[in-house]
Amino acid sequence: MRAAVLHEIGQDKLEVLDDVEGTGFGPGRVRIRVRATGLCHSDLSAMSGVLPQPGPFVPGHEGAGEILEVGEGVSRVKPGDRVVVCWLPACGACPACRRGRTELCLAGFMNAGTPNFRRPGGDVFGFAGTGTFAEEVVVDAGCAVPIPDDVPFDIAALIGCGVTTGLGAALNTADLQAGSSVAVIGCGGVGISAIQGARLKGAAEIVAVDPVASRREAALRFGATRAVSPDELPDAKQQVTGGEGFDYVFEVVGRSATARTAYENTRRGGTLVIVGAGAMDDFLQLNMFELFFDEKRILPSLYGGGDVLRSYERTIALWRAGRIDLEGLITHRVPLTEINEALDQMRTGTALRTCIEI
Numbered sequence: 581m582r583a584a585v586l587h588e589i590g591q592d593k594l595e596v597l598d599d600v601e602g603t604g605f606g607p608g609r610v611r612i613r614v615r616a617t618g619l620c621h622s623d624l625s626a627m628s629g630v631l632p633q634p635g636p637f638v639p640g641h642e643g644a645g646e647i648l649e650v651g652e653g654v655s656r657v658k659p660g661d662r663v664v665v666c667w668l669p670a671c672g673a674c675p676a677c678r679r680g681r682t683e684l685c686l687a688g689f690m691n692a693g694t695p696n697f698r699r700p701g702g703d704v705f706g707f708a709g710t711g712t713f714a715e716e717v718v719v720d721a722g723c724a725v726p727i728p729d730d731v732p733f734d735i736a737a738l739i740g741c742g743v744t745t746g747l748g749a750a751l752n753t754a755d756l757q758a759g760s761s762v763a764v765i766g767c768g769g770v771g772i773s774a775i776q777g778a779r780l781k782g783a784a785e786i787v788a789v790d791p792v793a794s795r796r797e798a799a800l801r802f803g804a805t806r807a808v809s810p811d812e813l814p815d816a817k818q819q820v821t822g823g824e825g826f827d828y829v830f831e832v833v834g835r836s837a838t839a840r841t842a843y844e845n846t847r848r849g850g851t852l853v854i855v856g857a858g859a860m861d862d863f864l865q866l867n868m869f870e871l872f873f874d875e876k877r878i879l880p881s882l883y884g885g886g887d888v889l890r891s892y893e894r895t896i897a898l899w900r901a902g903r904i905d906l907e908g909l910i911t912h913r914v915p916l917t918e919i920n921e922a923l924d925q926m927r928t929g930t931a932l933r934t935c936i937e938i
Contacts, residue, residue, distance in 0.1 A: 581600055581602070581714060586627050590628065592628075596916060608721055612719065613646045621768060640711055640936075646663070650721070666723050696719070734937075738906055742770045746777060748881065750853075751884075751886075752891070753885035754851055754881075760781075760783050762778045763786075765838050766832035767795040775803050787826070789809070791809055806820075827847060828846075828853065829850070831854050839864045843878070850877070852876055911930075
């Protein structure tokens with residue numbers, strides 16, 4: 581089958597090959613025909629080495645498609661079912677799962693070090709244990725979450741990561757209070773989803789912060805009350821909060837510098853939500869006095885900070901009701917053969933989300 585492969589960590593181009601084979605099918609596993617996958621900034625971070633990932637590997641973790649085959653013991657799905665790929669499945673039995681914090685389950689990470697694919701030259705891994713930049717993928721049955729027939733594959737793919745992450749940061753992690761002031765730093769697909777979540781929770785002011793003009797314009801369409809460049813954030817803070825700082829600030833970039841900016845723009849007693857996935861050697865510096873004196877809450881948000889399957893269901897319900905716009909997030913649709921052009925668009929910030937049609 582065809583798949584887009586990164587041969588070495590640090591390369592910025594993928595090679596679309598037709599000699600890739602899915603591996604690992606057996607009891608408890610399923611084989612999925614991928615129909616659509618989203619291009620997420622985390623894929624770029626894995627390619628560059630910011631996020632840990634063995635290579636060579638097939639990127640992609642936002643995918644949706646159809647079940648082709650199920651292994652022994654799999655009863656939740658059957659061939660022909662439409663599914664979204666969940667890159668962080670819950671085992672249901674560990675302490676985190678028993679607490680209802682399935683996003684903290686580590687079972688899914690156990691498969692990240694096992695190759696998902698094979699080529700004549702050797703094994704190939706899948707990003708986050710999946711690898712959806714391929715025509716087919718073999719994953720644990722828990723990674724295949726059934727979706728209703730009325731949910732298009734491109735919409736389902738977005739729900740698989742970016743939308744769930746951004747919405748959940750506002751709805752689950754922050755649990756925003758109505759009438760609050762909000763700043764969202766980083767307005768790609770995840771940041772836009774956080775903006776939509778803040779709007780749903782009744783935020784009075786939502787300031788979108790991004791250096792790319794097209795993303796600032798998009799943020800206004802999705803519910804931001806104003807959009808500014810990073811240099812304009814101090815003026816926005818003064819105008820919206822009288823200089824006190826925002827009730828909630830979402831950092832959706834994954835860098836210590838922007839996290840520090842987010843902290844400084846959060847009011848005393850306010851909430852900073854860390855959504856961006858950053859590098860292990862990038863450290864955020866805070867002094868002990870400000871931590872004590874300002875009493876700001878710092879809340880990391882992994883995969884939306886809540887039960888993943890319930891979050892999927894909630895997102896679909898909100899989309900059906902017209903309360904959130906998912907179609908508008910997809911600004912580019914390209915075939916797998918044009919994936920390098922899509923990567924360039926993501927790097928330059930000209931695309932909120934690109935749908936790769938496979």
